[in-house]
Structures are given as structure tokens and as C-alpha cells.
Amino acid sequence: MIINDPARLAEVTAAFHAYEAALMANDVPAMDALFHAAPTTNRYGVGEVLYGIEAIRAFRKGRGGSPPRRLGQVAITVYGDAFATIDAEFFRENSSRRGRQSQSWVRFGTGVYGGWKVVSAHVSLEGDSR
Numbered sequence: 001m002i003i004n005d006p007a008r009l010a011e012v013t014a015a016f017h018a019y020e021a022a023l024m025a026n027d028v029p030a031m032d033a034l035f036h037a038a039p040t041t042n043r044y045g046v047g048e049v050l051y052g053i054e055a056i057r058a059f060r061k062g063r064g065g066s067p068p069r070r071l072g073q074v075a076i077t078v079y080g081d082a083f084a085t086i087d088a089e090f091f092r093e094n095s096s097r098r099g100r101q102s103q104s105w106v107r108f109g110t111g112v113y114g115g116w117k118v119v120s121a122h123v124s125l126e127g128d129s130r
Helices: 006-025 028-033 053-063
Strands: 042-044 049-051 069-079 083-092 098-107 116-125
Touching (some): 006 028, 006 098, 006 116, 049 053
Parallel strands (some): 042 116
Antiparallel strands (some): 042 049, 069 083, 083 098
16 A cells, blocks of 8 residues: 555545635635535534534534634645544634644545545644633
């Protein structure tokens, strides 16, 4: 198995940054397109636990957008040609708390429904350091 094949790494990196841009713009259709449309796709957030793409879609529609943030360190690793993990730190505006985001991505071939898709995501904030 090849780890971090340059071509696959570039694809996943581009998909991750497309997702981040969609998140900051509250572009729900773009975010939705980057998540695997299946009942097996899950997302744990800071205040929610979402099982299945329909729960994720309902949350996004009712949320009104993500708080503005900037990325810290991002670690992307691609295993073979169809699986990748992304771990990212983020910092919300006007907050000293570090956020953490982990995503598992799978490559589903090509075409309209193909490409790299998030199949699992977890977002959390570090506890108060006081």
C-alpha cells in the first residue's frame, strides 16, 4: 500500500479545502456534495450527534452557518488510493479555545456521485484551561 501518493494527496487536500470554503460560506449544497449520501455517514459535532446523511442535512439547514474560524495545523494522510484521514485544528474568532476536527474520506470512483467524500466526521472544542 502506498501512503500519501502525491496525486491522491493533492486530490484529498483540494477536497478538504473545498469543504472548508463551503463551511465558511455556509454553502450547504457544496458541503452536502462532499459528504457521502448514505445512512452510514455520521457526524459528531460540538453539541450534536448525527447518524446518517439525512440527520446531517437537517442540522446544516437549521444551523444558520458555522462560526467564523481559521485553520491551525492540518494533517492529511492518504492510505492507498481510496481512503484518507484528515485531522485539523481550528480557532474560532474571539475565542482562545482550540477546536479539533477529524474526518475520514473515501474515494468513490468518478462521475457526478464519485470522488472523495466524508464518511465520518468529529468536531470538538478543547475544555476550558482555567
